Amino acid sequence: MDEGALPLFGGSDRHVSGVDETFGTAHRVQLDAHSWVEHVPGWLFGADELFRDLLAGADWQQRWRRMYGTRVEEPRLTAEHRDLGDAHEMLRDMARTLTAHYGVTYDRLWINLYRTHRDSTGWHGDGASARRRECVVPVLSLGTPRRFLVRPTTGGPSRTFRPLAGDLIVMGGRCQVDWRHSVPKEVGPSGPRISVNFAASSQFRPD
Numbered sequence: 001m002d003e004g005a006l007p008l009f010g011g012s013d014r015h016v017s018g019v020d021e022t023f024g025t026a027h028r029v030q031l032d033a034h035s036w037v038e039h040v041p042g043w044l045f046g047a048d049e050l051f052r053d054l055l056a057g058a059d060w061q062q063r064w065r066r067m068y069g070t071r072v073e074e075p076r077l078t079a080e081h082r083d084l085g086d087a088h089e090m091l092r093d094m095a096r097t098l099t100a101h102y103g104v105t106y107d108r109l110w111i112n113l114y115r116t117h118r119d120s121t122g123w124h125g126d127g128a129s130a131r132r133r134e135c136v137v138p139v140l141s142l143g144t145p146r147r148f149l150v151r152p153t154t155g156g157p158s159r160t161f162r163p164l165a166g167d168l169i170v171m172g173g174r175c176q177v178d179w180r181h182s183v184p185k186e187v188g189p190s191g192p193r194i195s196v197n198f199a200a201s202s203q204f205r206p207d
C-alpha cells in the first residue's frame, strides 16, 4: 500500500496507526443476487494499539438474552456507544472513512469482547439495527482471529471468513434478512478477540 494513502491517527509517536482509505485490498463475495460480504484484509494498520486501548478502557457490560423462557448471559461482553462523541478517537475517524466509502452515515457503534474461545455469537441477523431492505454493516476485527460464518436464513451450508486483526468484514444488501451470521466457539484455547460493529441510525428505520 502506498504510504501516501495512509491517513495517520493522532499525530504523536504513540499513534502509529491508520486505515487504508482506498479499501485497496477489498474482496467482495457475492452470496446471491441480493447479498454480499466484503473482506478488507489489513484495512487498519496498527490494530494492536486499538485492541489494547479498548480491552482496558471500554465500558464492558454483561448482556442477557431470553431463551426458551429463561434469562441467559450472552457469552461475550459488549460496550455500546449510542453516539460517537465518547468513542475512541480512532473509531470516530474510522466511522468517517466508512461513511465516505459506503455512503451510509455511521453514527453509533457497539464493541464485543470474546474473552476466550468459549465466548461466541450464535446465528442471527442484526434485525434491530439494520431494518432497511438493504443495509451495509461493517465489522472490524481486533486481537485473536476467530471464524466468522454466514449461511442462508432458510438453511444450507455456511461460508467461512477468517478475519485477522485489522481486517474489515462488511455485510451488504439483504444479508441481515436473507442470511444469518455467527462467530462460533472454538475447540482449542484462544486469546481475546474484539469486534467493532459500526451502526447507522438511518438503517434502524425500515424503508
Ligand SMILES: O=C(O)CCC(=O)C(=O)O
Pocket: 112, 121, 126, 139, 148, 181, 183, 194, 195, 197
Ligand atoms: O464479532 C463479530 O464479528 C460479529 C458480531 C455480531 O455479529 C454482532 O454483534 O451483531
Ligand SMILES: [Fe+2]
Pocket: 124, 125, 126, 181
Ligand atoms: Fe451481527
